[in-house]
Amino acid sequence: MRAARPRRRFLGLTATMVSAALSAILAFTVGTAAPAAAATRTVNDIGPVVSSLELNKGYEISRDCGFTGVPQANVIGVLWLFCDTAVSPTGQRVWGTTAGTAQAFTAPSQSLFGDFTDASGNNVVQFIPNPSGFSCGGTLAAWASGIASIPTSSPNPLLIIPYVVMCLNGTNTRPLALRIVDYDYTTNTFSNDSPVGGTxxxxxxxxxxxxxxxxxxxxxxxxxxxxxLCTSSAFGDCSAGTAQVAKVTLGSTPFAAYNASNQSGGHRWLDPRNYTFSTLAATSGGFTPITPASFDVHRYPAFSGSPFVAIEQDDIGGNITVFSSSSPTGPFTPRFTAAVPCNSTTGDGGLCRAYIGHPESSTSSKLMLSYFQPSDSHGNGHVRTAWIPWS
Known part of the structure; x- marks a missing residue:
């Protein structure tokens, strides 16, 4: 039996070192309509995200979370990023992010993807390297919290990946830092990993x-x-919370803004009343109402008006609320609710979670999303995909 999966909070989900000139969180408020007043849509389940190792070698691979991104020069398709991954019957366990590539898929069909493996082709490998300079006292893990394509003058398919450095240490599991790294598809290399002590x-x-x-x-x-941000929770459900967004202007190179040490180049946390360079002074106007057990935001070019769409996990029973906005900072208004056919278990899989949208796979009429199904893989859990009618 493999070790129990730690309870994790998904960032942006899914889902941070303060410098003298610090960034700003821009709080935003949505309309006052309650999610319960929004229309209810049917979730159309597709099935597990299955890789070539699972199909060709008969492996059973339990994967947590599931982000996708397409580089600027789409040469080999979609990049999938997963969190903690366990492989049966080999007994392999990867604490941190794993990855694979797939041809672009469109709901309701899905393409097989290939895992990133070691030279033998039999073992999945950790994707984002653990950064140096952290004292943990447990197992260090780099958990991706999303992925995005960065426009560049170069044809190289540059992707930006934020990730959380986690210390997995029994009952003292805790996040230690938020970092950001560039990934080049063509060379399978990382660069510009924001250093410890950087701004x-x-x-x-x-x-x-x-x-x-x-x-x-x-x-x-x-x-x-x-x-x-969940501000009130009980038994795994969030009953109240807020949502926030941080903004930084990109420089002449993707990381010029991150590496700058002055106020004009660094992050800004935007207070609803005024700009501030103190994170403690930044406040949130709130999302009214909002119960973000997890939270995911993307822009969907396939939808009319290319709206920004937020998927909120409302509880541990598969209920979600989908919001939309014409601006990345809101206001966001409830568009519809839905219930994902997710089954909690008492095994390693645990609770329903990780509702993540996939704009590169969505069509003008269908919202593609993935979620973690705890009852799959004999109760160890697996990422599945589904689609919801957009209109």
């Missing part, structure tokens, strides 16, 4: 919730990150 990236032990950012969105020369 614009956050650290803490544990890291404060409002500094755990995900759902990167590039729009009009700026990069946005989002987080949902």
């Amino acid at each position: 614009g990236i956050f650290t803490g032990n544990p890291l404060a919730d409002n500094r755990i950012l995900g759902s990167p969105v590039v729009y009009n020369g700026s990069l946005y990150f989002y987080t949902g």
Whole structure:
């Protein structure tokens, strides 16, 4: 029996070191209509995200979360990023992010994808390297909190990946830092990993919730990150919370803004009343109402008006609310609710979670999403895909 999966909070989900000139969270408020007043849509389940190892070698691979991104030069399809991954019957366990590539898929059909493996082709490998400079006292893990394509003058397919450095240490499991790294598809290499001690990236032990950012969105020369903050919870359900978005203007190179040490180049946290360079002073106007057990935001070019869409996990029973906005900073209004056919278990799989949208696979009429199904893989859990009618 494999070790129990730690309970995780998804950033941006899914889903931070303070420098002198610190960034700003831009709080936003949605309309006052309650999610219950929104229309209810049917979720059309597709099935597990199955890889070539599972199909060709008969492996059973339990994967957590499931982000996708398409590089600027789409040469080999979609990049999938997963979190903790366990393989049966080999007994392999990867703490951190794993990855695979697939041909682009469109709901309701899905293409097989290939895992990133070691030289033998039999073992999945950790994708994002663990950064140096952290003292953990347990197992260090790099958990991706999203992925986005960055426009560049180069034809190289550059992707930006925010990730959370986690210390997995039994009952003292905690986030330690938010970092951001470039990934080049063509060379399978990482660069510009924001260093410990650098500006614009956050650290803490544990890291404060409002500094755990995900759902990167590039729009009009700026990069946005989002987080949902639960302020009241019981038995795994969130009954109240807020949503926030951080914004930074991209420089002449994708990381010029992150590496800058002055106020004009670094992150900004935007208070609803005025700009501030103190994260403690930044407040949230709130999402009314919002119950973000997890939170995911993307821009969907396939939908009319190319709206920004937020998927909120409302509870541990598969209920979600989908919001939309014409602006990355809102206001966001409830569009519809839905119930994903998700089954909690008492095994390693645990609770229903990780509702993540996939704009590159969505069509003008269908919202593609993935979610973690705890009852799959004999109760160890697996990522599945589904679609919901957009209109």
